[in-house]
Amino acid sequence: MLFNSWLFWSFFISLYLVYLRLGRRGQNWLCLIGSYVFYAAWDWRFLGLMLLSTVIDYWVGRGISAASDKAKRRALLVCSLVSNLGLLGFFKYYDFFSESLRVALERIGVEADPVLLHVILPVGISFYTFQTLSYTIDVYRGTTKAAKNPFDFALYVAFFPQLIAGPIERSSRLLPQIQNPRRLTHDHLRRGVWLILYGMFMKVAVADNLSVYADGLFGSPSPEGFEVWVRVLAFMFQIYGDFAGYSAIARGVASLMGFSLMVNFNAPYLSVNPSEFWQRWHISLSSWLRDYLYIPLGGNRGGIRSGCRNLMLTMLLGGLWHGAGWNFILWGLYHGLLLIIYRVLGSFFGSKRDGQEPLRESVVRRVVGVLRRVCLTVVFFVLTLYSWLLFRCHSLGDVLDKTRDGFRFGAEWTASDQVLLQTVLVLIAPVVLLDLCIHRFGGNNFMTRAPLLVRWPIYALMFVWIYLVGVRGGAQFIYFQF
Amino acid sequence: MPHGQDATINSDGTQLTSEAELDRLDRKVRGIAFWRTLLFVLGIVLVGQWVERSRSYSLADVSEIKHGGYGLSLAKIPERQEGTFRVLMLGNSVYQGSHVGRNFRKFAEQEGRAIEFLNLAQTGANISDYPLALGWALSQDSKPDAVIVSLGSFTFSDLGFLFNTDAHQLAYEPGVRAVVPGSFYERHFDRTDAANGLINVASPLRRLDTPLQYEADKAALKGLKDAGYDASWLASELPLPKLNLVLNEFADDRKRGLQPEGAAWLNRPFKDDARETFEELLAMIERSGAAIFVIRQECREYPISGEALDLVTGAMDREWGVPVTFVDYESRWDDELFMDQIHPVRDYLEGYARGHYDEFIGFLDRVGLGDRIPMTAGEQFGGD
Structure with a gap:
């Protein structure tokens, strides 16, 4: 049930009409059943895995909460970590590591024939596993209270808008919204409508149109020179439109039901450095990695060397989270390297002012500040562009x-290259414009604050653009594979 | 406490103070959301029904290839007239939109044969659509004397996702369910198909989306051109519906940097249950007592699926025991006559239909039905 399909919207609207007529407990039950139906629509066999993860983590959470003995609490946490990471490792990485081991042994002359399982990756497993892990770790740390009601917890794990591809929610944010009374406001509705429209625009009008050009990177004859980078540029915005689109629709759907999910993307390509990029790209994952991996590893507390090691390890695992493939590992390492270089050369790349308004000291300084930001954005944009080549x-x-x-820049610039560039630019131009607005007006919800006479004509324009050029047929979201 | 800061802000920006006020606002907003959502749904349903009705056409007058909006479920089979020989035609866009049925009727009239041709072909139809279209006609007591089953390049390939025929809608007709075997439903209607079928029944907008987008694009391009900007370069680059799958797919392949040989056409998965479905179709025709005439629509090997070509040009006869008639255009193939490699061009419509018509009449003679065709003085029957 893809967000860009009639089937999903028929499902959601049917559920929503009933939802609006129920009290909070009834709403939670309906959402839970709806979430399981939504997940089972992909493959009902994997519903058991999610239920297993839910039962284990509920039990662990209750156990940690009740235990006074530190050793017992730790043992329970280890139980949760092992079971969740075990499931993830088995389904996602077993074949990859087995095959890599075989290749490595072969290189040193040892013949090995490990059993490959060829298991299908259960959709959304990387997302809900990280979500449940954050719960048990937070309960262990005492920053979240263990859920008493198992069905509330089950809904926290399976909440359908963000189940398949995030945002990866934290228990401290989502659980209270499930447990406490929710009140629907006009703002929820306004935000919901805008985010759904924005998400659909990013997905069907931008990402799906760009996909044919991005795929051309591996076409025949192989592109060369500038064409390679135009096609990588297409992929850069395809993956952004695809993933940011999914996140926005997820947030919009949740908002219509009175929930508030975390922002997952915040104009990432306007970042001026790698550190800012990771505060703007897939925020729910990067903040998860920061809080549950980087900081526990020691963060930057042990000096520059250990800080760099921790950064590299975190980014390596972040890359591996995306998939069992060397390209993802390389992608993670590349970003880790950028972060390390930025940290080491921090004074050259700029201070913490980069993400803020230029100082209001003089017009000249402000202009210089803006120019500096523009230049740094362009430089970092080019560096990010290369990272997407690694990813693709x-x-x-x-x-x-x-x-x-x-x-290889020797090839002649042809008319078809010109048309390719023009088309890609036409498709990404609205995204850049929207990102500038998000950056300037403070977040994805900027449009909901605009006056009615501004808001609705823009909605109409986006709707018309979606209708005219939107790709039909419910193309898969890229991040489902992770 | 309610979640979210905005829960304590009134729509006019004033602060709400009491729980009672917050509850009142919640009820009010939920009511607004409920009724607006309901109105939205009703709008989608009504607009869909209206659009389908406005686009549907009578079986008696098809002059162009129609995508999605065939409206077969809205049409009615005319009552069987005394002294006629009734023929049902199953096929895809070639039979639907290339004046095949219309020309058949013309030839029969010229020859004084009282044959009523009812054209049930649908653009994009594949083998899974045939039993439903036939079931729909049989459920209306159509009593055919013969059924023409025309097989196209992609009849046995899995292309259903590219087209939205009326099939899913027809599947829900009680009469159709009574005629089409349960085994067919079990194989073809998983949960997703069944749900999509229901959506199509409620709002045909889902099924009509592609042709509507095509028309909207055309109108927008014309508007822009009238305003002084020619955006056809962009339209040709974007994967917009061209309503010609070969051109569509080839264009996308070109953008992906693939050679036409690498086009998905040649590698389309062959339906696993193609033979089973085909045999169910033949059994349905047999049960109705009608004669079965299977004919291949002409197409060159390129871009037809090799497997399908092999099947319709010999293997079906050899392995399935079903004789397939083949009008040998291959030896006198002319690209000018089949510009998109599938459909005959306008000037060639009559010549194309003639070959098929002659084969069909020859078949009726061979099986001893030729003598049963009443002769007329040129009355008109049915149509495509």
Whole structure:
């Protein structure tokens, strides 16, 4: 049941009409049943996995909460970590590591034939596993109270708008919304409508249109020179439109029901440095990695060397989270390297003012500040562009080939190259415009604060654009594979 | 406490103070959301029904290829007239929109044969759509004497996702369910198909989306051109519906940097249950007592699926025991006559239909039905 399908909207509207007529407990029950139906629509067999994860973490949460003995609390936490990461490791990484081991052994002359399971990756497993893990860790740390009602907790794990591809919610945010009375306001409705429209626009009008150009990176004859980078640019905005679109629709749907999900994207391509980028791109994952991996590893407390090591390890695992493939590992390492370079050369790249308004000292300083920001944005944009080449490639060989092809600038600039560039620019122009508005007016919800006479014409324009150029057929969201 | 800061803010910006006020606001907003959502749904349903009715056409007059909006479920089979020979035609866009039925009727009239051709072909129809279209006609007591089953390049390939025929809607007709075997339903209607079918029944907008988008794009392009900007370069680049799948797919392949040989057409998955479905279809025709005439629509190997070509040009006869008639246009193939490699061009419509018509009449003679066709003085019957 894809967000960009009639089936999903028929499901949601049917559920929503009943939802609006129920009290809070009834709403929670309806959402829970609806969430299981939503998940079972992908593959009902994997519903058991999610239920298993739910039961274990509920039980662990209650156990930690009741235990006074530190050792017992720790043992319960380990139980949760092992079971959740075990499930994730088995379904997502077993084949990858087995095959990698076989290749490595073969290189040193040892013949091995490990059993490959060829299991299908249960959709959304990376997302709900991280969500439940954050719950047990928070209960262990004492920052969240263990849920008493198992069905409230089950809804926290399975809440359908964000179940398949996030945002990865924290228990401290989502659980209270499930447990406490919710009141629907005009603002919820306004925000919901806007986010759904924005998300659909990003998905069907931008991402799905760009996908054919991004796919051309691996076309035949192989593109060379500038064409490589135009196609990577197409992928850069395809993946952004795809994932940010999904997150926005998830937040919009939740908002219509009176929930508030966390912002997952905040104009990431306007970042001036890698640190800012990770505060703007897939925020729910990057903040998860920060809170549950980077900081527990020691963060930047042990000096520059250990800080860099922790950064690299965090980004490596962040890359691996996206999928069992060397390209994802390389992508993580590349971003880790950028973060380390930024940290080491921090004084050259700029201070903490980068993400803020320029100082109001003089017109000249303000202009210089803006120009500096623009220049840094462009530089970092180019560095990010290359990271998407790593992400899109299938193997290390691909990375080397495409990088080499990208720097073969001898080919003649043809009319079809011109049309390719024009088309990609036309498709990404509205995204850049929207991102500038998000950046300037403070977040994704900026449009809901606009006057009616501004808001509705823009909605109409976006709707018309979606209708005219939107790709039909319910194309899959890229992040479902993670 | 309610969640979210905005819960304590009134719509006019004033602060709400008491729980009672907050509850009142919650009830009010929920009521507004409920009625607006309901109105929205009703709008989608009504607009869908209206659009389908406004776009549907009578079986007696099809002059162009119609995508999605065939409206078969809205049409009525005319009552069987005494002294006629009734023929049902199953097929895809070639039979639907290339004047095949219309020309058949013309030839029969010219020859004084009282044959009533009812054209049930639908654009994009594949083998899974045939039993439903036939079931719909049989459920209306159509009593055919013969059924023409025309097989196209993609009849046995899994292309249902690219087209939205009336099939899903027809599947819900009680009469159709009574005629089409349960095994067919079990294989073809999983939960998703069943749900999508229900959505199509409620609002045909889902099914009509592609042709409507096509028309909207055309109108927008014309508007822009009238205003002084020619955006056709962009329209040709974007994967917008062209209503010609071959061109559509080839264009997308070109953008992906693939050669036409790599086009998805050649590698379309062949339906696993193609033979089972085909045999169910033949059994339905047999049960109705009608004669079965299977004919291949002409198409070159390129871009037809090799597997499908093999099947309709020999393997079906050899392996399935079903004779397939083949009008040999191959040896005198002319690209000018089949510009998109599938559909005959306008000037060739009559010539194209002639070959098929002659084969059909020849078949009726061979099976001893030729003599049963009443002769007339040129009355008109049915149509496509």
